[in-house]
Amino acid sequence: MLEAMEMILALAERFTKLEFIDFGGGFGIPYRPEQQEMDVNALGQQMTERFEKFCKEYGRPLSMKLEPGRYLVGPAGFLLLSVTNRKQTPEYQFVGTDSGFHHLVRPTMYGSYHRIWNASRMEDELETVAVVGNVCETGDFFSVDQGNIQRELPKTVVGDCLVIADAGAYGFSMSSQYNSRPRPAEVLVQDGQARLIRRTEHYADLLRTAQELN
Ligand SMILES: Cc1ncc(COP(=O)(O)O)c(C=O)c1O
Structure with a gap:
């Protein structure tokens, strides 16, 4: 600086x-x-x-x-994901989630590192996994670290809540509705109180600005 x-x-x-x-x-x-x-x-x-x-x-x-x-605002924001599926290939243990680079594009766009926690089981034994989004694009990874796409995380089960840290800057503001995926809600936590400050988008929101043709 x-x-x-x-x-x-x-x-x-x-x-x-x-x-x-x-x-x-x-x-x-x-x-x-x-x-x-x-x-x-x-x-x-x-x-x-x-x-x-x-x-x-x-x-x-x-x-x-x-x-x-x-x-x-960066450290004040956390992106919460639900684990939707697990898939084992010869090379990787994939952990699929209900989010993707349409909600947080930094890992995909810049290869940026974001800390990831499994909020549902912080203490369990670790496993090496690749945390991925639900968009059918090869770059849709959250667990990126300078070319390495795997990370050690407490063993993950479908339904677990994963937390991506430092998502408050260049997260929502760079999000998109790519692949017709609505954006998530935003919740403000202040003095221990959680308040909804932006509701989840629905499919109707994807078409909100479209003109009707006669
Ligand atoms: C003109 C301008 N000012 C300030 C910023 C904020 O930069 P940072 O979030 O790295 O502090 C940006 C980021 O794109 C910018 O374009």
Whole structure:
């Protein structure tokens, strides 16, 4: 972030009539268990110091703008899936679910890693599985990790609830109705209370904007 800030400042100093400098987003979150949370206070302090130095050299105070997206909402969102089927092939133990890349496209689109838990049996013995969606596309995997499509999870049974972590950013907003699959409901949990804030889509919603032909 500090290196990116230097690049933006190097560009900004060429403009004489600035009111603010917008450093955009890109504040990371720990998607992987071994990754650490960003020290936002330390970064804030360093960015402030650097910005104040810049303003001094620039000759007048400017506003600093930031556009943190993922950092604010990513870890707050979880995608809940139900296990619908299991399928053993010579190579893989597939765990099928009632969701897919139409609900969370990051693993399919970027190969992004998302933590997955089996909320129905957190403590059971582990097995190596490939967690997949219900869309007939070869890339419809949730358990992606840099080309590896398998993950160790507590033994899964049909009906179990799987949880995909860090789905609050670029989850619902990048979702689609691909293959005529409706989107899921959204539930807000606040102070221990769960509230429905967006209902499940139905098949009628898929046709809602279609014009009737006479
Ligand atoms: C213009 C702009 N600002 C901010 C963001 C947020 O980025 P992030 O979620 O990585 O913080 C984005 C993401 O696409 C963006 O396009």
